[in-house]
Amino acid sequence: xxxxxxxxxxxxxxxxxxxxxxxxxxxxxxxxxxxxxxxxxxxxxxxxxxxxxxxxxxxxxxxxxxxxxxxxxxxxxxxxxxxxxxxxxxxxxxxxxxxxxxxxxxxxxxxxxxxxxxxxxxxxxxxxxxxxxxxxxxxxxxxxxxxxxxxxxxxxxxxxxxxxxxxxxxxxxxxxxxxxxxxxxxxxxxxxxxxxxxxxxxxxxxxxxxxxxxxxxxxxxxxxxxxxxxxxxxxxxxxxxxxxxxxxxxxxxxxxxxxxxxxxxxxxxxxxxxxxxxxxxxxxxxxxxxxxxxxxxxxxxxxxxxxxxxxxxxxxxxxxxxxxxxxxxxxxxxxxxxxxxxxxxxxxxxxxxxxxxxxxxxxxxxxxxxxxxxxxxxxxxxxxxxxxxxxxxxxxxxxxxxxxxxxxxxxxxxxxxxxxxxxxxxxxxxxxxxxxxxxxxxxxxxxxxxxxxxxxxxxxxxxxxxxxxxxxxxxxxxxxxxxxxxxxxxxxxxxxxxxxxxxxxxxxxxxxxxxxxxxxxxxxxxxxxxxxxxxxxxxxxxxxxxxxxxxxxxxxxxxxxxxxxxxxxxxxxxxxxxxxxxxxxxxxxxxxxxxxxxxxxxxxxxxxxxxxxxxxxxxxxxxxxxxxxxxxxxxxxxxxxxxxxxxxxxxxxxxxxxxxxxxxxxxxxxxxxxxxxxxxxxxxxxxxxxxxxxxxxxxxxxxxxxxxxxxxxxxxxxxxxxxxxxxxxxxxxxxxxxxxxxxxxxxxxxxxxxxxxxxxxxxxxxxxxxxxxxxxxxxxxxxxxxxxxxxxxxx
Numbered sequence: 001x002x003x004x005x006x007x008x009x010x011x012x013x014x015x016x017x018x019x020x021x022x023x024x025x026x027x028x029x030x031x032x033x034x035x036x037x038x039x040x041x042x043x044x045x046x047x048x049x050x051x052x053x054x055x056x057x058x059x060x061x062x063x064x065x066x067x068x069x070x071x072x073x074x075x076x077x078x079x080x081x082x083x084x085x086x087x088x089x090x091x092x093x094x095x096x097x098x099x100x101x102x103x104x105x106x107x108x109x110x111x112x113x114x115x116x117x118x119x120x121x122x123x124x125x126x127x128x129x130x131x132x133x134x135x136x137x138x139x140x141x142x143x144x145x146x147x148x149x150x151x152x153x154x155x156x157x158x159x160x161x162x163x164x165x166x167x168x169x170x171x172x173x174x175x176x177x178x179x180x181x182x183x184x185x186x187x188x189x190x191x192x193x194x195x196x197x198x199x200x201x202x203x204x205x206x207x208x209x210x211x212x213x214x215x216x217x218x219x220x221x222x223x224x225x226x227x228x229x230x231x232x233x234x235x236x237x238x239x240x241x242x243x244x245x246x247x248x249x250x251x252x253x254x255x256x257x258x259x260x261x262x263x264x265x266x267x268x269x270x271x272x273x274x275x276x277x278x279x280x281x282x283x284x285x286x287x288x289x290x291x292x293x294x295x296x297x298x299x300x301x302x303x304x305x306x307x308x309x310x311x312x313x314x315x316x317x318x319x320x321x322x323x324x325x326x327x328x329x330x331x332x333x334x335x336x337x338x339x340x341x342x343x344x345x346x347x348x349x350x351x352x353x354x355x356x357x358x359x360x361x362x363x364x365x366x367x368x369x370x371x372x373x374x375x376x377x378x379x380x381x382x383x384x385x386x387x388x389x390x391x392x393x394x395x396x397x398x399x400x401x402x403x404x405x406x407x408x409x410x411x412x413x414x415x416x417x418x419x420x421x422x423x424x425x426x427x428x429x430x431x432x433x434x435x436x437x438x439x440x441x442x443x444x445x446x447x448x449x450x451x452x453x454x455x456x457x458x459x460x461x462x463x464x465x466x467x468x469x470x471x472x473x474x475x476x477x478x479x480x481x482x483x484x485x486x487x488x489x490x491x492x493x494x495x496x497x498x499x500x501x502x503x504x505x506x507x508x509x510x511x512x513x514x515x516x517x518x519x520x521x522x523x524x525x526x527x528x529x530x531x532x533x534x535x536x537x538x539x540x541x542x543x544x545x546x547x548x549x550x551x552x553x554x555x556x557x558x559x560x561x562x563x564x565x566x567x568x569x570x571x572x573x574x575x576x577x578x579x580x581x582x583x584x585x586x587x588x589x590x591x592x593x594x595x596x597x598x599x600x601x602x603x604x605x606x607x608x609x610x611x612x613x614x615x616x617x618x619x620x621x622x623x624x625x626x627x628x629x630x631x632x633x634x635x636x637x638x639x640x641x642x643x644x645x646x647x648x649x650x651x652x653x654x655x656x657x658x659x660x661x662x663x664x665x666x667x668x669x670x671x672x673x674x675x676x677x678x679x680x681x682x683x684x685x686x687x688x689x690x691x692x693x694x695x696x697x698x699x700x701x702x703x704x705x706x707x708x709x710x711x712x713x714x715x716x717x718x719x720x721x722x723x724x725x726x727x728x729x730x731x732x733x734x735x736x737x738x739x740x741x742x743x744x745x746x747x748x749x750x751x752x753x754x755x756x757x758x759x760x761x762x763x764x765x766x767x768x769x770x771x772x773x774x775x776x777x778x779x780x781x782x783x784x785x786x787x788x789x790x791x792x793x794x795x
Contacts, residue, residue: 034061095122102445111191113198118260134260140184141253147176148250155243164238169221170664173242181215185249201398208250209402210432211773215245217425239422244429276348277369280315282306282355298363305383306345306356314347315362316712360647370713395765401435408752425754427762430751435744445782451729454787459697459712460722467708469733471692471726473673478663478686478720479623480678481632481642484696484716486608490521491604492528493589498576506602510561510594512554514541521606522550549592560605567593577603610642617716618646624723627672631660631686660686677719694719726793732786736779743775755760 045056049069056062096119098104098112110119118133132279156256164172192208195201213783218240222533278291284303298304298314304314313326321338326781327349339345345358347367364370403429412424462468479485483685495506511529514522514538530535539559542552549562560570567574572595574581581591581603589607593600609725616629629650632639636653643651652663660676663684676690687693693707696714711718755761 009251034065041500057065086501093516096120097122111194113194116630117323126582130667131260137253137256137260140187141250141257143416144184145178145250146179146244148246151176151180151246152243166224170240170242171235171547174219174222174700177215177218177242177246180246180249180640181211183233184253185245187212187285188249191659205398205402207248207432209405210429211245213425214241214248214429218245219764220243237527239419241426241429244426271424274373276394278311278313278348282310293440296364298360298362300363302360303395304358304360305353306358308351308353308355310351312345312347312349312356314360316344316345316347316358316360318345318356318608319359320357321355323356324352326350326352354491390505397435397744399765401431403754405429405431406746412753417779423762427751427753431748434747443740443779444733444781446737447729447732447786450783450786451725451732455722455725458718458721459709459715460718460725461697461712462722463708463710468726468729470673471675471709471723472730474692474723475625476627476629476667476672477677478629478631478660478673478674479666479692479716481630481639482675482715483610485614485630485646486610486644487609490524490590490606491609492524493586493607494575494579495602495604496599497602501596501601503602504532504534506594506604507532508536508559509559509596509601510592510604512537513539513542513550513552513559513561515539516550516552521592524606558597561592563592567595567600570595570598572598572600573685574600576600585637588645590638601613610646611715613715613717614644618648620717620720621723622647623721629663631655632661661689675719677716692721725786728786728791730782732789736782740775740779747775 009472019209019650033559034056034149045062046472047062047066048056049065053282056065095105095107096109098114098117098119101112101114104112104114104119105122106119110137111117112119140556152168154173154176163169188204189212189534190210191204191579192212195205221238235691259277277295281302282290282305283293283296284305286340290305295313300766303319304313307322308323318339318341320341323339324338325345327337327346340357345356346369346371358513360680362368365374403744408431409424409428412427413421416423440523444465444553450470451468452462492507495503495505495510497506507525507529511534512528514525515536526536537555539552543550549566551558553559560566564574572593574593577600581593584591584603584605589605592604594602594604622628627650628648629652630643630646630648631652636651639653640650643649652659655663660678664674664676668691674690675692675694676686677694678687678696685697687707692709694709694711695707709722711722
């Protein structure tokens with residue numbers, strides 16, 4: 001399975017491809033600059049920019065690039081661009097982005113120019129090093145906390161303690177406040193200044209304005225008290241508010257500590273996926289000796305030994321041995337899967353029993369694990385449509401809050417009780433401090449990060465946030481048959497003898513003749529005979545009858561196996577088994593007749609088995625209110641047989657890719673929200689057109705690149721799980737947005753003092769700082785609940 005990837009997220013070697021995806025050769029693989037999907041120079045969506053060619057997966061990505069090329073061409077190059085002949089691929093590096101504004105990307109740590117939030121790596125690592133910002137804020141908080149406590153104590157009880165006269169106490173508070181404001185709070189003022197320079201006011205604008213106003217006012221009141229009128233004097237001195245500035249800074253620091261620790265948990269799912277990969281592999285040399293090598297040194301084509309209890313190092317195929325492998329960490333499948341010679345292996349899965357010799361096929365960023373990690377990271381950084389309303393509000397939020405703060409200041413100054421201007425200053429500072437645009441900004445990104453991480457651990461990969469939000473709205477599900485409802489691999493079902501031929505003899509003769517055929521149905525018959533350990537003979541004079549069967553000589557007998565058309569050409573009487581043949585066709589099986597020396601010897605039925613999980617999945621999806629429709633390119637009789645068995649009433653057979661696309665469009669015109677589940681190239685147009693495209697991880701790359709959701713295991717039960725998670729996530733986002741809106745709608749008026757005329761109650765700036773810090777932490781904590789929320793697929 002190949003999923004979209006950008007660069008190597010697990011630390012393996014990429015063998016010649018730089019982090020930006022510039023091809024090592026003109027025909028090499030490239031990356032779409034916008035979405036990170038693998039593309040080639042054959043893509044019809046391309047353009048020239050700054051002397052370089054850029055290729056895209058779709059017209060949508062191309063238009064995004066055209067609108068803002070600088071956003072996607074950082075670090076001296078761009079994913080998806082074709083490098084000039086003489087240029088070398090860019091060196092790999094860590095890309096940093098903003099949790100609230102994923103369009104911000106740069107190659108070094110820093111703060112978001114839009115919201116001021118600390119940038120974090122797009123791809124988390126397994127390094128145990130502490131977040132440097134967390135360490136810095138922790139140090140600033142604890143080292144200045146004693147000073148904050150002292151200043152607050154003097155402010156509240158200094159006049160009672162009588163340690164200093166009030167004028168001297170103002171000087172003491174100033175000296176003690178300087179380290180808190182100018183050192184501990186310095187990052188806040190830097191971010192506030194940057195928000196002004198970038199013309200993007202945010203939470204730090206409000207905090208720096210509020211604390212800065214309180215501190216500067218208090219400094220002037222201490223250094224030059226004579227400039228203030230008598231109405232500002234309280235308890236023998238001009239009222240100062242050093243305690244408001246230092247307490248707000250300490251509380252904001254504490255809130256940032258909580259937020260940074262909570263945000264670190266949202267990437268736990270990716271880190272757990274990264275941790276699945278083993279650090280070394282055991283390579284078997286041509287001379288038969290073995291050596292342990294770092295995983296980064298594994299190359300395609302290497303022979304590797306996987307012993308019991310070890311993890312499969314990379315994707316590959318079994319050369320020798322058999323064993324049961326635990327794939328639950330990637331597919332969610334709880335039971336071990338038996339692997340034999342020729343079977344595919346997924347890197348990072350656990351070998352539970354026998355020893356295996358394997359050949360590596362995909363290494364580095366090409367492995368399933370690496371691409372799953374990249375797909376999850378990409379989805380976590382996407383923006384949900386629901387966030388747009390919050391973004392619109394947040395864009396004007398800070399201007400509104402500053403306006404309210406000024407209005408509050410003057411309203412109290414002119415109309416409030418004495419000392420009116422002191423009241424005006426305090427209420428204005430409180431308004432600035434309590435407002436929290438970050439609660440709005442974090443409302444959906446945190447939910448999306450947690451949800452995509454949890455989905456990945458259950459074998460469900462969302463491409464973006466829109467897919468999570470839209471899946472819960474889906475009311476119609478179109479499913480392909482082959483490879484989606486069924487295994488997609490023909491399997492021998494039964495052999496029926498006639499004229500004295502036994503079942504095994506019919507199977508043995510047919511398999512002997514079919515050894516020379518490359519048809520999938522023939523392969524199913526040969527495999528069934530070998531599983532029964534039947535002795536096969538060599539076929540002579542083999543002849544393929546142009547799609548209707550094969551003829552030849554086995555053991556001196558003239559054999560022919562094929563459909564009714566071939567039998568009629570040979571004049572074989574099929575009447576003895578006609579009823580049985582029709583009965584088998586009614587179950588969805590393909591029937592072939594076997595003739596021996598001009599006489600009907602029996603018939604064989606080969607079918608595409610329905611996946612064991614299909615019935616359970618469809619039952620669950622129906623209970624959730626979905627309308628199920630089957631659309632398949634197979635014959636209508638076979639499709640109806642499968643539909644009848646699975647309880648699907650609406651069946652479309654013999655449909656072409658354009659027919660599936662038209663079916664999706666017709667349902668959408670009827671007002672339906674449509675999801676399409678498929679696994680083949682023929683499903684790609686419908687997958688791309690559907691409101692939510694769902695690809696089977698066992699299917700083709702084209703299908704997965706066209707879909708918004710991939711089921712790693714190819715199990716339809718994953719749709720029920722994904723839909724339940726979608727419902728829970730959307731509910732969680734609504735809770736977060738509702739809380740953020742209500743908090744600010746109530747908090748700002750309370751801070752402005754609307755209750756004072758009725759109750760005499762006025763909100764303290766310190767209380768406002770606590771509320772502001774807890775609002776963001778509450779949003780993040782609520783999002784983290786998704787990690788343990790029980791999913792009910794039937795809802």
